[in-house]
Amino acid sequence: MSPTTRAERARMPLAKEVVRAAALEHGVCIRPIALRRTDVVTGQIEIIDVPCGATLASVCPTCAERKRQLRMAQCREGWHLTEEPALDADEPNDWQRALVEIRADVTKEHDAAGGPEREQLAADLAALDDEITRAGVRGNVDPDKPNRRTRSTRRRQDVADLPRRPVEARTVGKAYTGPDGKTFRPSLFVTLTLPSYGRVRSDGTPVDPTTYDYRRAARDALHFSKLVDRFIQNLRRLVGFDVQYFAAVEPQRRLAPHVHLAIRGTVSRTELRQVAAATYQQVWWPQCDEPAYGDDAAPVWDADLGAYVDPDTGAPLATWDEALDDLDADPAAEPVHVARFGVQVDAKGVLVGSDDAKRCIRYLAKYLNKSAHECHEPAGDTERAHVDRLMDELRYEPCSPGCANWLRYGVQPKNARASMRPGHCKAKAHRRTHLGYGGRRVLVSRKWSGKTLADHKHERRAWVLDLLGEMDGGTDPDRYMWEHVRPSDPDVPSISHRLLRAVAERVRWRGALDAAKARADGQLGDSAITGRAA
Template structure:
């Protein structure tokens, strides 16, 4: 090698080792707990007219997207879980509805009545539906959450009778309370225990270190369908739990992947039930999927249905036959009294329930465990590193599961229905089987498209947003800052367009937020030291800062 070639190689190595300023800024931001993907907004003070560009955290919940925001979200979830688990008094009842909220609901009711009359008269309801949708958006904007009054959505009920292979459950008279029973010890001390329950899906084949021993005999199709409908099974479990318990059971639950990549549920329950009854509830819980059959593949490869603009639907490219719509397919299913559900999902035999007491070390451990994996996607390898061979086996196992999910319908609107000769609900041009955009088909979700955290409405009496605002308000109060948070109408927020010179570069915005966070932390440390010197913690500075 000549001297020139050696010098050139060293220069290329130096250039390759260089880091971009944005990369270094992100590393510094992560170290300081600052969002690495801040969204610039122009905040205009309606009182003074002053406008400034403010960086708003992205709020990502996964570490792969933004580690600081994901960590902050997990801390808030832990606080929410801890606060509601062992309440000794009923959560604060919701405030009285305002006059504006009442008027919106009344208007919604009158619109629904008009729609029913129009349907009976055979009048087109498209314009009325648009008005109803606009009122629904106003209802949400007015601070009302949950389902609005009105249409049921045209849902179908196949049968209300329980399956013959599912045991019946006892029912207790319902008490209007969210608190569990108390128990008095021999020393007169009163205990109010709660529970930590773990539920899993059944076996699909023998596994070792999370990898099927016999991949060919592993029931990937059933595993895929169970994952797709796992959220519905959880809903059924909660319904049965409340029927048997006799009180309004409140819960905080998280969905996590097992090493075999099947989702399972950890659930903190306020109050207790006998383990024998819980076992009965688990055995009696199931969810039936009443969808058209997918046993026969009608279209695949190059032969796929084509979109017809004339009829606004899909037709057979060879025969010109119009594929049945989703509603027509369900009508045929309803007419067949001998039909079986497409799938029935149940929990497996593995079941664990433990009693937990407030203030115990075990309670803190369970809270951390419930939120341990919330910052990771279901498809991430959460097991210990068992060597290259085992890791390769897990990757191959995940790939086979994703392939099983590829053509499995995930919802009524899934493009995969075209493969089985049915038009998806709300069909539109460009739909291709095997290319559904739902997150259920993505490798990082492994079939489960539901929420990772499930919290009942009366768990702590506050929403996630209220918990976040409380923590931020605590920091601002401790620092003696006033950002006008008390007056929600004072500021007007406008999204800053990409390339706006006033916002500056992304790296510069990160550096500003890092400096701001370091200044806040230094001031909080000073206040903590002053409180310690005074012999107390009057400012509550023992709380971890995550503003």
């Protein structure tokens, strides 16, 4: 074997990259979280690797793909249900009842106390609420009543009318009988988009950037999730049953978000277009079109007042609630923004088990393991400039009541703090990776499948264990102590060693699973042969 030259050696892959590639090939998490597990009975100490659970392929392809497949299973299971999902709550256990009784006693003492004792009891109540939540209780035992602002519910005159029907207590679509006597339940795959902001080319960039409405594009992206929620509410009121959906939000080439919805049951195209045309989301916020302060004269924090003040006069800025009070008192006030859908509404019928259903599910999950900016990577200077202009518009656009950008418009953000700076809001809507959309990428109605994502995950695990013929005895929560470890701890192996160990375990597990599948297929084949012979 001839000795390698320096150039050949430079082209050789690094050992750690080979290990990483092997881990990815065998479906192993490449960013495992190391935990130290101590058995309190035997005293044995082990380093256990837990998958990182990343949802983006750019962070961990293995975990992101696993999450994507889990979402596909969730979509598939709930789309064509023929019976109402079971959502009956469990009966409270003894420990949950005991915690609530303790809280009742502390609440009584809190209401009767005053001064420092009342503050201490308030802290005890907060700790009890956390313990009640950990005990498996959903919601708050004694929720504070929010100070909700009421506005006129009269519909805008510039949108279509929306009839309303009584909503039936059902989520399953209607069944139809074909000429051959077979019964089928069609469902829908719907796509909703935002309106045009100006003519665009095939790559999504504007023909004339100077006339393209970037401000409206930015505000529509910020409030898109609320618009989708309003569409579902209106759809339920029009069709007369509790419509269930699985939706995925992703950007178009022009960077505007649009939504794909798998809807259980069927709705006429006419009604879908009617609901889309009649749906809008009004944003009743203080004025944020013209800034009150520039970059060189931003409001300053007054530690004594605990508020932001004018840099010249020292007068405190209006609080968020005061600004909304002024808005409510103005009879001529208009919403700062009204979000609407565009005229394009695509809908197609889908039958359970069809190739169309499989294609739609794959399409829904196509970009779930990518961030918004990765869905359509800019290929040239023109596309990068388009992204830059949108991000410049989003930089100073308020994204929420607590956004630091409100300081630029003379309003203190809700829950203001000394570290806030206009143009530097840390909310994800302002990040380049989100392109203005700060909501969840996957939207699932509560009665979609009657199960949480954790339930679907546990079912998958139970299926594997059943196939392998193993029992899931669970873990005694009181037997082990868990703690996070640092990579520099002397008892923690190197990441390459841990990945190699995980690969070996994965190969062993995959071999056992393949063998179990082969046995199951053989038994099924023997049964089928026996049945045909009989």
